[in-house]
Amino acid sequence: MMYSGHTACPGCGAALAMRYVFKALGPDTMVVIPPSCAGTIAGAFPSSSLKIPTLRISFETAAISASGIRAALDVMGKKDIQVLAWAGDGGTLDIGIQALSAAAERNDNILYVCYDNEAYMNTGIQRSSATPEGAWTTTTPVPFTKDTPKKDIVRIMAAHKIPYIATASVGFPPDLIKKVQKAKEVVGTKFILVFSPCPTGWRYSSEMTIHIAKLATEAGIFPLYEVENGDKYRLNRRGWKAESLKEYFSLQGRYRSLKEQDIDRAKERVAKEWDYLLRLAE
């Protein structure tokens, strides 16, 4: 559901996320896109790289714009068209979180996909609240790399008790596609967080995108799981390898300033998060 010739960076994880999710949704879909890498990938006048109707909207409004289209389509009797909000981590966890929380509280019948490249990449790699601890960005330069953990948007969405939430990754396309297909069948607010490595911002060689995406999940740093109705947790993979964490960090230039103790602390954080997830999944 995308045309070649789009202007994503070589090796772009976000473009892969778009390719997989749009494919899973099919042509009876409308998408709203705020300013983001995705907006740039979608194209500039007079050309679009997307095969579905697209509305470019302002930064904060991904969720409410999807809700607005949904309401209009419902009133006009066009209930078979899916409405997708497609935003990056900045547009979701920061500036767009108010509208997203409101849509979730109303349980508006939209699919909200957040492709997470862990910073404001389109504007030049500035930090977002999704930037992990220890990462370099242009607004968290060494030695003032990000000193707070990644905001847990899944936990926030779970608190809204929406019918379906999932984490997914471009490193595991069949899993991502399955989750999108599952979300399609659910009425209410659906939220999918897609791990989308960025060679430009994470400072790695472009061919490593899939490898790094897989590593993140293997190292336990990006677990794959689903949450139904805010309290039923299903882990798609159990177990994680602490050794993979070191490789994961070492492959990315943005983590160049991490010291041994930072990596140890990261392992502790991952272990703690997994404890919590395992308890919830019982």
Place this chain on the structure above:
Amino acid sequence: MKKKYGMKKLEDLPLTSITFLTSEANETGEWRSQRPVIDPGKCNLCGLCWMYCPDMAIGAEGEFFTIVDKYCKGCGICAQECPQGAISLIVEER
């Protein structure tokens, strides 16, 4: 498009920024400094390269997967992920 839009004259433009063409005219193959080469002898047609390409620049020609020269940006994901090691990257001469 029901109405025929254009970009030469003011009156040909739509009333606001509404696209009427696709990105296919943009030959992103011009970007690359390295190009992938698929060895059909080693390829077992698993399709992972096709699946992992962010630019849909791997297509099929009869029994074989081929690189779409027009769009391939040379990111190298296909070469990295091929389980058979059937894809190598060479310097783009052009």
Place this chain on the structure above:
Amino acid sequence: MKKVISANQAVSQAVRAARTQVIAAYPITPQSTIVEMLASFCAQGDLQAKFINVESEHSAMAACIAAASVGARTFTATSSQGLALMHEMLHYASGLRFPIVMANVNRALGSPFNLKADLSDSLSQRDTGWLQFYCESGQEVFDTIIQSFKISEQVLLPVMVNLEGFILSHTYEIVDIPEQDRIDAFLPRPAERPILDVEDPMMMGATTDLYINFRYKMHQAMEEAKAVCQKVDGEFRAVFGRGYDLIQTYRCAGADIILVTAGTIAGTCRVVADRLAAQGLKVGVLKIKLFRPFPQEQLRRALADVKKIAVIDRDFSPGCGGILAQELKSALLGSKPDISVHEFIAGLGGKDVTDDDISWIVEQAMKAREPGGIKWIGLLE
């Protein structure tokens, strides 16, 4: 059917009568009763619309824009702070050339905090590409909302209908609500326009270096809008027997001085004009109803023979003055070398503008040979 209702209720009745399809609104005094009534209509099935309870006015406008993108007839209402919060989205709405109707209940902008009538909120949004009407009665509000749906769907620009907080919003007057079938006939389903369609996918709002061309198209639409507003008003008058035109003149022929204003102050001016006429002073009253696009030709014609005008602004742009005065002066530039424009600021923050205030304004303007600076009414000593 004649009802005794508030202007806010008149707004809701008009939105219902127009068969609006999507409403997204956030409560703010003095607008809240509009959305309460609309929510009630939707709940009772009097209005077949989706009502989205948004979490902010910024989202309210975003929702309307999104709903309009697939062809729905859509509406929101707000006031002062809410309108200011929506500012970014007002630009989006007009830039996308969507027909959206909004009622704005004029209220002072904080800080300091004030809930009462002041036109600065909407007048300071004059650069956002929205048409703007100013009303002085519940009936005018009802009629203007109905007309606005038709106008916006023809010019493909959003329309803001303004009514003063509390003075109109919460005041009960007689409003004639026509039968539904006559309104349906006046407001047929809108003509085709570019919308999102899975049968013909395209992207709206894409980045463009041809930006200046699209702004020019908006300029063309604004220019044509004046004629469309007059045409629709004429059609309305033919069907319902009531019309408003772009500006309204009262006793302006042969006047020694014309008072120019917008909103309910015009009503008080007319009372004073009658009183002063009995004393032999010829005072005219010119009410600006359509503010955007600014009705330059109509104003020049109406003010062609008068030597003095007194502009009464229930608004204020710091560092500049009254906005109506500023717009009027620039509209008259080149056409009226010998008219003197006397500027008055009154009624900010809902301060009552009385007939005595108007009489004082006339007296000041009449006796001053030169306009002098802006005069403020009702300040403490």
